[in-house]
Amino acid sequence: MDCLPVTVPVTILGGYLGAGKTTLLNRLLADVQGVRLTVLVNDFGEVNIDASLIANRDGETISLANGCVCCSIGDNLGLTLYDLAERPDGPEHILIEASGVADPARIAGYAGCHPRLCLDGIVVLADAETVQARAGDRYVGDVVRQQLAAADLIVLSRTDLLDASATRSVRDWIEAEMPGARVQEASAMSRLAQLLLAGGGGTMDMPSSSSSSSSSGKHDSLFAAWRLASALPLDGAALRRALAALPPAVLRAKGIVSLAEAPGRRFVLQLVGRRWSLEPEVRSDGSALAGPSEVVAIGLAGQLDMDQLEALFAPTLPAGLPRAVAVLLRQEDRA
Amino acid sequence: MAGPITVFSARKIITMDAAIEEATHVAVRDGIVIELGDLDDCAAWGPYTLDDRFGSGVLMPGLIESHAHLLDGLLWAKAEYVGPVDRHDPSGKLRSGINTVPGLVQRLKELEAGLKDPSQPLVGWGVDPSLNDPIAPITRHDLDQVSSTRPIFLLHASCHIAYVNSATLTLANYAAVKAPGVTRDSSGEPTGELLELAAMMAAIKATAADMIGGSTDAAQFYNFAKVAQARGATTIVDGGGSTYFDPAFLKAALVATGAPDFPARIVAHHNGITVPTAEEMIRFAASLEGKGNDKLIFQGIKILLDGSNQGFTGRLRPPGYLASGANGLWNRGPEELKTLVPALHNAGLQVVAHCNADQAAELFIEAVATAQAKNPRFDHRHFIVHGQLLDESLMRRMAALGIHVTLFSNHLYYWGEFHRAHTFGAFRAGAMNPASTALRLGLVAAAHSDTPVSPVDPLLTLWCAANRVTAAGRVLGPRERVSAHDALRMMTFNAAYLLHRDHEIGSIRVGKRADFAVLAEDPLAIDPMGLRDIEVQGTIVGGRVFGAGA
Numbered sequence: 001m002d003c004l005p006v007t008v009p010v011t012i013l014g015g016y017l018g019a020g021k022t023t024l025l026n027r028l029l030a031d032v033q034g035v036r037l038t039v040l041v042n043d044f045g046e047v048n049i050d051a052s053l054i055a056n057r058d059g060e061t062i063s064l065a066n067g068c069v070c071c072s073i074g075d076n077l078g079l080t081l082y083d084l085a086e087r088p089d090g091p092e093h094i095l096i097e098a099s100g101v102a103d104p105a106r107i108a109g110y111a112g113c114h115p116r117l118c119l120d121g122i123v124v125l126a127d128a129e130t131v132q133a134r135a136g137d138r139y140v141g142d143v144v145r146q147q148l149a150a151a152d153l154i155v156l157s158r159t160d161l162l163d164a165s166a167t168r169s170v171r172d173w174i175e176a177e178m179p180g181a182r183v184q185e186a187s188a189m190s191r192l193a194q195l196l197l198a199g200g201g202g203t204m205d206m207p208s209s210s211s212s213s214s215s216s217g218k219h220d221s222l223f224a225a226w227r228l229a230s231a232l233p234l235d236g237a238a239l240r241r242a243l244a245a246l247p248p249a250v251l252r253a254k255g256i257v258s259l260a261e262a263p264g265r266r267f268v269l270q271l272v273g274r275r276w277s278l279e280p281e282v283r284s285d286g287s288a289l290a291g292p293s294e295v296v297a298i299g300l301a302g303q304l305d306m307d308q309l310e311a312l313f314a315p316t317l318p319a320g321l322p323r324a325v326a327v328l329l330r331q332e333d334r335a
Numbered sequence: 336m337a338g339p340i341t342v343f344s345a346r347k348i349i350t351m352d353a354a355i356e357e358a359t360h361v362a363v364r365d366g367i368v369i370e371l372g373d374l375d376d377c378a379a380w381g382p383y384t385l386d387d388r389f390g391s392g393v394l395m396p397g398l399i400e401s402h403a404h405l406l407d408g409l410l411w412a413k414a415e416y417v418g419p420v421d422r423h424d425p426s427g428k429l430r431s432g433i434n435t436v437p438g439l440v441q442r443l444k445e446l447e448a449g450l451k452d453p454s455q456p457l458v459g460w461g462v463d464p465s466l467n468d469p470i471a472p473i474t475r476h477d478l479d480q481v482s483s484t485r486p487i488f489l490l491h492a493s494c495h496i497a498y499v500n501s502a503t504l505t506l507a508n509y510a511a512v513k514a515p516g517v518t519r520d521s522s523g524e525p526t527g528e529l530l531e532l533a534a535m536m537a538a539i540k541a542t543a544a545d546m547i548g549g550s551t552d553a554a555q556f557y558n559f560a561k562v563a564q565a566r567g568a569t570t571i572v573d574g575g576g577s578t579y580f581d582p583a584f585l586k587a588a589l590v591a592t593g594a595p596d597f598p599a600r601i602v603a604h605h606n607g608i609t610v611p612t613a614e615e616m617i618r619f620a621a622s623l624e625g626k627g628n629d630k631l632i633f634q635g636i637k638i639l640l641d642g643s644n645q646g647f648t649g650r651l652r653p654p655g656y657l658a659s660g661a662n663g664l665w666n667r668g669p670e671e672l673k674t675l676v677p678a679l680h681n682a683g684l685q686v687v688a689h690c691n692a693d694q695a696a697e698l699f700i701e702a703v704a705t706a707q708a709k710n711p712r713f714d715h716r717h718f719i720v721h722g723q724l725l726d727e728s729l730m731r732r733m734a735a736l737g738i739h740v741t742l743f744s745n746h747l748y749y750w751g752e753f754h755r756a757h758t759f760g761a762f763r764a765g766a767m768n769p770a771s772t773a774l775r776l777g778l779v780a781a782a783h784s785d786t787p788v789s790p791v792d793p794l795l796t797l798w799c800a801a802n803r804v805t806a807a808g809r810v811l812g813p814r815e816r817v818s819a820h821d822a823l824r825m826m827t828f829n830a831a832y833l834l835h836r837d838h839e840i841g842s843i844r845v846g847k848r849a850d851f852a853v854l855a856e857d858p859l860a861i862d863p864m865g866l867r868d869i870e871v872q873g874t875i876v877g878g879r880v881f882g883a884g885a
């Protein structure tokens with residue numbers, strides 16, 4: 001039997017009431033790309049999953065044929081999460097729908113309530129039509145701003161109801177209000193799972209087409225992935241510098257890498273918008289594994305500048321190897 | 336067949352009824368007051384037994400704690416009280432506050448020595464380093480002096496913080512717990528302080544798992560009633576959040592409160608806190624109709640609008656919290672509240688709204704105004720719980736809409752200085768919990784402890800409303816002080832009115848229940864600063880005598 005990594009990544013999905021969280025969740029559950037996901041929702045009554053996907057419904061829990069589970073947070077999020085993390089047959093990824101008035105940063109604290117859990121990222125939905133007006137509201141203006149400020153990735157919903165210039169102006173407003181924000185339009189996010197989920201238990205789950213510098217598949221023409229592979233360990237300091245300097249067009253990156261500084265074990269890379277982590281791989285039997293390194297960065301086609309990424313990551317490749325050799329080695333990996 | 340008559344005598348009976356304000360004897364039959372006056376007046380009803388054990392005491396209507404939480408009873412049952420504030424325990428004994436870290440360590444050592452099983456965790460509650468003198472943090476190093484092997488878990492009075500020793504950190508694998516609320520020292524080691532439930536979860540699971548998740552322990556009900564009874568209460572509110580709609584929990588509650596020796600009445604609000612939607616709240620409330628007993632009554636549905644002021648999570652109008660200008664947290668979204676409140680109002684329920692700060696109160700008032708405009712109801716008695724920053728304008732709107740209030744007067748004493756220095760500043764700290772203005776405007780105002788947040792002690796609460804003195808001795812907003820008589824009325828008749836029980840309790844009057852508190856001194860004759868120290872000699876509930884600490 002395969003030895004599963006023991007860490008379960010947790011994503012927080014925030015955003016004000018009516019921002020489209022449920023719609024996004026339903027889309028995600030319908031196409032979860034093989035990840036065994038559990039979604040904890042606030043308002044169970046609002047969940048509206050296509051009946052053809054449902055395998056079983058039991059009180060406040062819906063089990064889907066694809067292995068995913070959707071259940072109510074109940075009256076104690078900490079307890080619900082803790083018990084979920086204790087289950088041997090538990091999920092590979094957990095997504096928590098924060099209430100419409102919650103501060104997602106606070107909810108994110110719960111992602112560390114059990115030794116097995118770790119925070120993957122905070123994704124906040126904003127209704128493109130109303131977010132600006134709400135941010136000025138007497139009762140909830142501060143709440144809406146707090147939510148946007150907490151986001152690693154801001155997803156704009158309902159842009160289909162606006163013309164291009166109106167959408168542009170909302171984006172400009174968010175970028176001015178929240179410097180450094182990563183903003184994406186929901187309608188452009190096909191294959192949500194690849195953007196929102198870490199992949200099975202934090203292991204690599206690469207886009208089906210992994211050739212670098214090309215968009216990954218026909219119905220994903222909006223979607224692009226860039227890939228780095230190396231048979232030799234990477235330079236950890238250079239990798240951290242590259243991650244910190246990633247352009248906003250990179251919405252998600254995942255990877256498993258070996259680092260020259262720590263031979264004999266691997267590290268798991270997770271990046272959601274502005275947040276990234278590079279942690280030692282934890283395996284349930286406590287073993288460490290050495291191996292080749294792989295990193296995938298995902299973003300929108302047309303926005304992802306492949307040359308820029310090549311240049312950014314070039315210093316991470318083993319020192320002393322001429323760049324041409326490094327490129328050659330990587331091409332061999334790919335073959 | 337009518338039962339036997341008992342006549343209770345007292346040095347003085349304070350009736351809190353306008354018709355006849357004083358008496359010396361009260362005749363009781365079948366739990367009901369049948370006469371009030373002197374012994375001759377009572378004798379007119381025929382043969383009686385004279386009970387003069389309280390003959391030198393002062394009898395008054397049983398005190399009513401209008402907002403408290405059953406959790407208090409569970410904490411007494413499952414954990415040792417080791418806080419800095421004096422607190423009466425369920426036996427009526429005063430537990431003196433421990434307000435130094437060495438004192439705390441000493442007390443924990445004594446408790447530790449009494450535990451036989453070396454793996455049994457030592458669980459304490461009520462600690463609050465901000466009330467220690469000197470103010471000093473509690474760390475695992477302090478607690479390791481108590482034991483390096485037995486897990487120790489101490490819950491903060493706010494229930495939002497915990498302190499643990501190294502044994503607990505190891506047992507619960509805190510090396511791998513990544514919650515940001517795990518306070519760490521400069522070397523990255525946990526200090527033993529755990530902030531908020533997310534960080535506390537693993538420690539609770541390892542040491543006190545039976546304290547979360549709907550305990551059906553009978554002791555929680557007894558302790559809850561006993562602590563209040565020892566300080567003169569005959570009725571105490573379980574203020575929302577309990578799951579009486581759960582058959583197992585309801586059964587435990589009915590069995591406990593149904594026993595003849597159960598020492599107080601519990602009025603329980605329906606749960607609008609952990610139940611997510613209006614439809615379910617209404618359904619659960621309806622399912623409990625007619626399900627109570629003589630000492631367990633369901634009334635009102637409790638909803639939460641905001642957080643707590645001392646936790647900086649109450650929703651304030653501008654200018655927000657002192658210095659930072661920050662604002663707190665909504666418990667439910669304003670849009671949701673604007674439909675939830677009318678839905679509950681239309682269902683005929685009494686809405687009991689937790690509004691700690693003024694923006695939450697303003698929103699609730701607007702929601703009730705919307706509900707009343709569409710579907711006017713008379714005598715709904717919706718009321719605000721806490722209402723700490725209500726001002727005259729808000730309260731005039733409340734009066735117009737029929738909204739009343741139970742104020743959190745205990746805050747003036749326990750956190751008055753804290754609010755002045757850290758949350759509200761001088762003016763708003765002086766304006767907190769404005770009981771005098773509320774009464775002047777015709778609101779039916781009561782006051783409460785919100786135990787376990789502050790100790791349940793109705794005499795202390797009415798002392799707070801009458802004196803408005805902080806722990807440091809400063810008087811906050813002297814004009815908002817109320818007379819001893821008004822303070823007594825807040826904790827009796829007014830509280831009964833809020834609970835739709837004023838026809839039965841809240842004053843001593845022929846036809847009402849024989850629920851009395853017996854005090855050693857006359858609260859209307861002494862300096863109001865002495866109100867909190869009055870000795871309680873016992874209570875009488877439905878004619879049955881419960882001695883102090885019964």
Ligand SMILES: [Zn+2]
Nearest residue numbers: 402404574785
């Ligand atoms: Zn409360």
